Amino acid sequence: MVQNSTFLPTYNEPPPTAAEYLRQALPLMSANNIPTDPINYTIWYEYVSGKNVQLKQAVDEIISSGGQFDSNINQQLYKKYVCDDSIESIEHIRNNLLNLIGSTMDTVELTNKKATVAEESFSSKTENLESAVDVNDIKSILNDIILETRELASTSTLLKRKLHETNQEVNSLKNELEKARDSALKDGLTGLFNRRAFDIEMDKIFNNNPSESQISLLMFDLDNFKAVNDKFGHLVGDKVLKFTASLLEKYAAPEHMVARIGGEELAILMPDTSRQNALFIAEKIRDKLSRSKLQKKETNETLGKITVSVGISQLRTDDDINSFVDRADKALYRAKENGRNQVIDETLLG
CATH class of the missing domain: 1.10.287 (Helix Hairpins)
Structure with missing residues (x-):
């Protein structure tokens, strides 16, 4: 689905959000003696946004180990987590x-x-x-x-x-x-499209009169995923993520875009898809995952019940990218607040 792509990151934050990221990033850069050049600022912009989970983990590890952010480290962070090794x-x-x-x-x-x-x-x-x-x-x-x-x-x-x-x-x-x-x-772990591809596709949709067709968005977040990592280790957690990603790919239509947009956060962007059909697909994925009896391969130890919460939004004529995604996010977190392992549509937000 992704066409006319770029290897450069794209950002869709509104000016107030971007200004807030600036306000947070500059003191952190100063505290770590990091020159405020464009590449370094991009690293810390993504760090404070919290969307680039792998970058945040890498930076936190350097800070906790007392490492220094010299020019080589900064270049490595940029290439690996912002523009990829590609x-x-x-x-x-x-x-x-x-x-x-x-x-x-x-x-x-x-x-x-x-x-x-x-x-x-x-x-x-x-x-x-x-x-x-x-x-x-x-x-x-x-x-x-x-x-x-x-x-x-x-x-x-x-x-x-x-x-x-x-x-x-x-x-x-x-x-x-x-x-x-x-x-x-592509995301290196799951093989799904990554956040950059997701943002590119969103830009493409909003540049092509999106109000002329039905477009739905599903946002997924694995429930209590940190507990799985803490109990069974990150390798097992990675396998849970890959299994969940495979379910999204299995039930998504060929014209849908399946992406990993954060640590345990996944999404399906669904052009030409009604709200009813989006709900049906989301429920199929949620139900299949909750009934899957995942085990630790080496010991056959069961991982317990693995579940996912899902939020749904459908594009409105007055939407921009942020409002479209924000409603799906709010529906997702309502699903979390209501007890997890459920699908919440934006129409239930009130």
């Missing part, structure tokens, strides 16, 4: 492509030079041939022409082979670029 893949592809273009241009230039020399030589020998009367002179000129023709043919063959190799390498780089793009837009 940015290095893009740089690798770009450099390979530049080398490939340079090598091909060298071959083309060499062929052009040889063709120019051959053209001048053929012109000169044509004049000599027209004035030649001695048989031996004519044979000598013809022998020269044959040799130069063979050399030119060899150069032409070299160019054809080089262009063929270039075509193969370009196709290989194209495939590598597609993989890098997928990596930049």
Whole structure:
């Protein structure tokens, strides 16, 4: 579903929210002796927003261990948690492509030079041939022409082979670029789209007259997930997340976008989907997860009842991205307040 994507992060916060993040970020940067350049500010903007859970965990670990935020650490944080490691893949592809273009241009230039020399030589020998009367002179000129023709043919063959190799390498780089793009837009753990892809798709929808179609949004949050991590460890918690993600993918329609947008928070963006159908899908996922008897593989120890709370909103004509998401969030937290393991539609908020 994601098209015309970018490798750069996108932000949709309204000015008051962005200003509040600024107010929180600058003192933290100052306390940790971090220069306020654009890359560093992006890291701490995402940190205080709380949306980039993996970044927040990494930064908190550095702080708790007494580590220093030097330029290398800041670059690593930005590449891994803001622009992903795929940015290095893009740089690798770009450099390979530049080398490939340079090598091909060298071959083309060499062929052009040889063709120019051959053209001048053929012109000169044509004049000599027209004035030649001695048989031996004519044979000598013809022998020269044959040799130069063979050399030119060899150069032409070299160019054809080089262009063929270039075509193969370009196709290989194209495939590598597609993989890098997928990596930049996918969550490494679950294989779902990530927060960046979700934001890009939201921007795309709101730039294309969204009021003309029914669009629903499901927001999921695993119940008591911290307790699962604390009791069974993060590896088991990761498997629970992956299993839950697989349920979302199973019941979502092909045109739906399934994304992991936070630590244990998932979402399904549902174009051309009525509220009734969105409720049906949400309930199917909730019910299936609550009835799944998950076990710790090594010991067959049961994990207990794993459940999820779900909030639903449907796009209104006066919505912007924030209001659309905010209503689904509020419905989700109403589901939490009401006892968890349930689906709450925005219409029940009052």
